[in-house]
Amino acid sequence: MSSQVETLVNKEYKHGWVTDIESDVAPPGLSEDIVRLISAKKREPAWLLAWRLKAYRGWLKMLEPHSWPNIRYTPVDYQSISYYSAPRTAKPLGSLDDVDPKLLETYKKLGIPLSEQKILAGVAVDAIFDSVSVGTTYKAKLAEQGIIFCSFGEAVQEHPELVRKYLGSVVPASDNFFAALNAAVFSDGSFVYVPKGVRCPLELSTYFRINSASTGQFERTLIVADEGAYVSYLEGCTAPKRDENQLHAAVVELVALEGATIKYSTVQNWYAGDEQGKGGIYNFVTKRGKCAGNRSKISWTQVETGSAITWKYPSVILQGDDTVGEFYSVAVVNGHQQADTGTKMIHMGRNSRSTIVSKGISAGQGQNSYRGLVKVLPKAAGSRNYTQCDSMLIGNRCGAHTFPYIDVQNSTSSTEHEASTSKIGEDQIFYLKQRGLNTENAISMIVNGFCKEVFQELPMEFAVEAQKLLGISLEGSVG
Amino acid sequence: MLEIRDLRATAGDIEILKGINLTVNRGEVHALMGPNGSGKSTLAQVLAGHPSYQVTSGSVIYEGQDLLDMEPEERAQAGVFLAFQYPVEIPGVSNAYFLRAAYNEIRKSKGLEEIDSMDFIDLLEEKLKVVEWGPEIMSRAVNSGFSGGEKKRNEILQLALLEPKLAILDETDSGLDIDALRIVAAGVNKLRSPDRAFVVVTHYQRLLNYIVPDFVHVLSNGRIAMSGGKDLAHELEAKGYEWVEAASAAAAGAGA
Numbered sequence: 001m002s003s004q005v006e007t008l009v010n011k012e013y014k015h016g017w018v019t020d021i022e023s024d025v026a027p028p029g030l031s032e033d034i035v036r037l038i039s040a041k042k043r044e045p046a047w048l049l050a051w052r053l054k055a056y057r058g059w060l061k062m063l064e065p066h067s068w069p070n071i072r073y074t075p076v077d078y079q080s081i082s083y084y085s086a087p088r089t090a091k092p093l094g095s096l097d098d099v100d101p102k103l104l105e106t107y108k109k110l111g112i113p114l115s116e117q118k119i120l121a122g123v124a125v126d127a128i129f130d131s132v133s134v135g136t137t138y139k140a141k142l143a144e145q146g147i148i149f150c151s152f153g154e155a156v157q158e159h160p161e162l163v164r165k166y167l168g169s170v171v172p173a174s175d176n177f178f179a180a181l182n183a184a185v186f187s188d189g190s191f192v193y194v195p196k197g198v199r200c201p202l203e204l205s206t207y208f209r210i211n212s213a214s215t216g217q218f219e220r221t222l223i224v225a226d227e228g229a230y231v232s233y234l235e236g237c238t239a240p241k242r243d244e245n246q247l248h249a250a251v252v253e254l255v256a257l258e259g260a261t262i263k264y265s266t267v268q269n270w271y272a273g274d275e276q277g278k279g280g281i282y283n284f285v286t287k288r289g290k291c292a293g294n295r296s297k298i299s300w301t302q303v304e305t306g307s308a309i310t311w312k313y314p315s316v317i318l319q320g321d322d323t324v325g326e327f328y329s330v331a332v333v334n335g336h337q338q339a340d341t342g343t344k345m346i347h348m349g350r351n352s353r354s355t356i357v358s359k360g361i362s363a364g365q366g367q368n369s370y371r372g373l374v375k376v377l378p379k380a381a382g383s384r385n386y387t388q389c390d391s392m393l394i395g396n397r398c399g400a401h402t403f404p405y406i407d408v409q410n411s412t413s414s415t416e417h418e419a420s421t422s423k424i425g426e427d428q429i430f431y432l433k434q435r436g437l438n439t440e441n442a443i444s445m446i447v448n449g450f451c452k453e454v455f456q457e458l459p460m461e462f463a464v465e466a467q468k469l470l471g472i473s474l475e476g477s478v479g
Numbered sequence: 480m481l482e483i484r485d486l487r488a489t490a491g492d493i494e495i496l497k498g499i500n501l502t503v504n505r506g507e508v509h510a511l512m513g514p515n516g517s518g519k520s521t522l523a524q525v526l527a528g529h530p531s532y533q534v535t536s537g538s539v540i541y542e543g544q545d546l547l548d549m550e551p552e553e554r555a556q557a558g559v560f561l562a563f564q565y566p567v568e569i570p571g572v573s574n575a576y577f578l579r580a581a582y583n584e585i586r587k588s589k590g591l592e593e594i595d596s597m598d599f600i601d602l603l604e605e606k607l608k609v610v611e612w613g614p615e616i617m618s619r620a621v622n623s624g625f626s627g628g629e630k631k632r633n634e635i636l637q638l639a640l641l642e643p644k645l646a647i648l649d650e651t652d653s654g655l656d657i658d659a660l661r662i663v664a665a666g667v668n669k670l671r672s673p674d675r676a677f678v679v680v681t682h683y684q685r686l687l688n689y690i691v692p693d694f695v696h697v698l699s700n701g702r703i704a705m706s707g708g709k710d711l712a713h714e715l716e717a718k719g720y721e722w723v724e725a726a727s728a729a730a731a732g733a734g735a
Contacts, residue, residue: 425567426530426531427567428567428568428569430527430528430529430530430551430567431563431566431567431569432569432577432581433528433550433551433552433555434527434528434551434552434554434555434560434561434563435555435577435581435584435637435641436552436555436556436581436584436585436588436641437552437580437581437584438550438552438584439552441580441584445569445572445577445580446569446572448571448572449569449570449571449572449620449621450570450571451571452571452572453571
């Protein structure tokens with residue numbers, strides 16, 4: 001590891017504050033009227049409203065998934081949630097100067113490089129506050145190369161043809177319960193389009209923040225990399241501490257055309273609930289990428305440390321020949337957190353290759369499940385998958401579970417699955433303590449070593465943040 | 480520097496140390512010998528604060544402090560170093576990163592600034608010479624896939640780097656071939672100084688041909704049964720541990 005795991009300054013969830021801002025909030029409850037209201041608020045075209053309504057009607061017939069995921073939660077009361085919350089502003093935002101200074105203060109607290117001067121850091125940021133995008137930096141610089149990086153709402157207004165072409169092309173509105181809900185009520189999100197042959201010069205970044213009480217966050221991200229394009233996208237998430245559970249049901253769609261590469265990295269640190277398991281975010285997210293063209297590549301890297309419940313399977317459909325799908329994941333559960341996370345690699349194209357590296361860390365009374373599907377269709381001759389699935393247990397009250405599904409439908413493909421479970425050893429901790437490290441730093445070092453293969457996939461800045469986060473998440477897990 | 484008085488310790492329900500008395504002064508090298516199960520490794524672990532052992536009575540004063548009242552990391556920061564008999568593997572953590580973290584923890588405890596990576600590399604190059612190693616070992620994960628000899632060399636490298644006041648070597652010779660033994664022993668000899676004391680736990684006299692002790696103690700059944708100068712080790716080699724046990728039983732009988 002290149003950087004020192006720093007002394008852990010923050011003993012508690014440090015993003016647990018609330019910003020005092022006037023919000024435009026829809027009354028709680030979900031109905032066709034609310035769907036129409038959201039669409040009207042966003043001045044959407046008729047086709048999009050129709051798409052939302054169709055999703056809503058489909059959703060009404062679907063059931064919240066409770067049987068198959070290895071998570072326990074009380075059913076969400078969808079009529080008690082508000083589906084739209086926007087910081088109140090007099091006029092549409094033209095530039096960062098128009099943004100409420102209190103909001104900018106919020107992002108400063110989060111350590112987000114929102115100001116233009118941070119351009120040297122090489123990060124372009126879109127920030128989603130509750131449900132609305134409040135500012136996208138570096139837009140002009142990116143536009144010089146034809147790269148579109150804006151809020152989803154803006155994309156609907158400015159680039160409707162692109163949105164219409166790709167929206168729902170990877171995650172259809174009818175895909176699953178939460179994806180359908182999102183399709184009906186999504187309020188904003190990010191949109192990226194990288195034109196043919198362009199290598200995006202900046203890491204594009206979105207920070208999500210849930211602020212208002214009793215609001216759900218339903219953002220939608222769509223990233224399209226045209227032929228031969230390259231883009232790396234980072235996503236970070238935080239939310240204030242609240243006693244009630246808050247719902248986050250996002251959808252992310254990635255489309256990589258011929259020879260394109262999309263790298264998508266997430267550091268998720270939603271509020272996880274208190275020591276008794278009260279409160280915390282329900283994180284039900286559908287993320288999927290499609291390697292639509294030959295020789296395209298999609299790589300997911302996620303570090304999941306927050307949320308009361310994580311239900312999330314960033315997947316890749318390997319449609320083209322010689323395509324590459326990757327999934328690198330660190331999922332940490334502590335306290336009463338539950339995670340059921342993994343990936344699906346669907347091999348359709350010939351000589352498609354996928355790699356899955358999953359590191360699950362369980363502490364406290366946390367329950368961590370890896371769930372993965374590797375499916376190789378008959379036409380996907382010569383395909384290969386490598387899966388490595390490691391679990392680490394800290395303490396005696398947590399659990400690690402693995403649910404791998406492998407389905408190979410031709411005789412020329414190969415899959416490999418390696419799995420391990422280890423307990424963080426008293427002897428390892430003692431060894432490091434004998435060299436002068438305290439218990440927390442010792443655990444932090446051991447766990448960071450365990451996660452190394454995933455962290456090295458993250459962009460440098462993010463890797464450092466992820467390491468620190470991991471230390472904070474595991475604080476007090478051994479006592 | 481180290482005063483052990485009537486130290487008793489158990490592992491689970493079994494008493495292993497049954498009243499150890501030992502005084503170690505600066506600059507001295509003490510060899511602790513004894514048959515398997517006599518308690519010599521337990522003593523080493525207890526001094527370092529391993530949580531598997533419970534001290535039931537007695538005291539250990541180190542540099543005027545109650546050692547038994549200190550956390551393992553506080554002992555390390557105060558200059559107590561244990562070279563492990565079985566060094567632990569830490570997968571995914573590079574040796575260089577680990578060594579720098581340990582070095583900085585010791586520095587911080589002394590109120591010194593942390594060393595940056597460039598300066599650390601220079602320092603490490605010096606220290607690597609002590610164990611006749613090249614820099615390639617630094618990028619490997621801590622003890623992961625190391626041979627027995629490499630693990631022991633790595634322990635001595637840490638000893639060289641962390642510069643403790645009291646170094647306890649727990650069967651550092653076990654599992655070493657003759658070349659590795661020579662390198663490790665030479666490393667230890669380079670680190671002998673008037674300010675540093677060594678407690679060398681070993682089963683065999685062989686190591687003491689290379690690391691010549693000032694005092695030799697023989698443990699038997701949780702007690703120090705016999706103490707002497709370096710010649711005691713040779714006598715032991717010739718007569719075997721049974722001789723000590725018989726002599727110690729006779730002494731106990733005479734005492735009663």
